[in-house]
Amino acid sequence: MDGETAIRKAYESILKHDFEQAVAWFEQAITLDPGKAAYHYKLSITYARSNKLEKAIEHAQQAVDLDGRDEHYAFHLQHLQAKRLLFTAEKLFDEPEExxxxxxxxxxxxxxxxxxxxxxxxxxxxxxxxxxxxxxxxxxxxxxxxxxxxxxxxxxxxxxxxxxxxxxxxxxxxxxxxxxxxxxxxx
Structure with a gap:
């Protein structure tokens, strides 16, 4: 099996709303071809949709590291980093004024x-x-x-x-x- 076959299986899993299986297939694709930025990007999107923000950021960063020229990867990473900042800031709303x-x-x-x-x-x-x-x-x-x-x-x-x-x-x-x-x- 090659990485593209694993990616197709990941998308089939997404269509069946089986996101855990999709993650497993994306990870399999990365194992088969770890230097493919698009695979990390796709896995990052799936993690983000599953509310696994830290894992999403990790793979978005890997996509940027592998292909820093792709604006989609950089924008996706910035979006996820902003989301993490929002979550952290929101927790501070119940804290003292300082x-x-x-x-x-x-x-x-x-x-x-x-x-x-x-x-x-x-x-x-x-x-x-x-x-x-x-x-x-x-x-x-x-x-x-x-x-x-x-x-x-x-x-x-x-x-x-x-x-x-x-x-x-x-x-x-x-x-x-x-x-x-x-x-x-x-x-």
């Missing part, structure tokens, strides 16, 4: 790796909002809405964050005016 800043940094990196990540912009907006950074929260949600203008949660959060931003700016203006008046009265 850990939420770490989540923001991870989410910023995630959307840089995958600028089409609706979930990344949503989580980034929510993290900024929880930190009281309304301008950044609104900016993140607006990026989400550029990608998916009909995103129900994004539309609701956009209206909510816009209102909070306006209230924040109004309060800041009032504080500034009061501070200026207090300075003038002391002169």
């Amino acid at each position: 850990r939420l800043w770490l989540a923001v940094e991870l989410l910023k990196e995630a959307v840089e790796l995958d600028p089409l990540s609706v979930e990344g912009f949503l989580l980034l907006g929510m993290a900024y909002h929880r930190l009281g950074e309304y301008a950044q929260a609104l900016r993140s949600i607006k990026e989400l809405l550029k990608l998916d203008p009909q995103h129900t949660i994004g539309r609701r959060l956009s209206a909510d964050y816009e209102q909070k931003w306006k209230q924040y700016m109004k309060n800041a203006t009032l504080r500034g005016m009061l501070a200026e008046r207090n300075e003038n009265s002391h002169e």
Whole structure:
């Protein structure tokens, strides 16, 4: 048996919704032809669909290492790395505020790796909002809405964050005016 035969059997298994068998066939193809980047890429996709993210990243990296010129392999790897950052950041949402800043940094990196990540912009907006950074929260949600203008949660959060931003700016203006008046009265 050669690698291409194993790949065909993997796809037959996928059509039968037998993803574990598909993984076994993809691994067999890799054993038969370990230098074939496409085999690692295909196995990575199957692992990703089976929510085995670390294994998916491992094989996506191998595909890139074997054929770094293929943009599909590089984009797939970046997408998976961004997904891992999202999962890690989301776990920090229940932590104290200083850990939420770490989540923001991870989410910023995630959307840089995958600028089409609706979930990344949503989580980034929510993290900024929880930190009281309304301008950044609104900016993140607006990026989400550029990608998916009909995103129900994004539309609701956009209206909510816009209102909070306006209230924040109004309060800041009032504080500034009061501070200026207090300075003038002391002169």
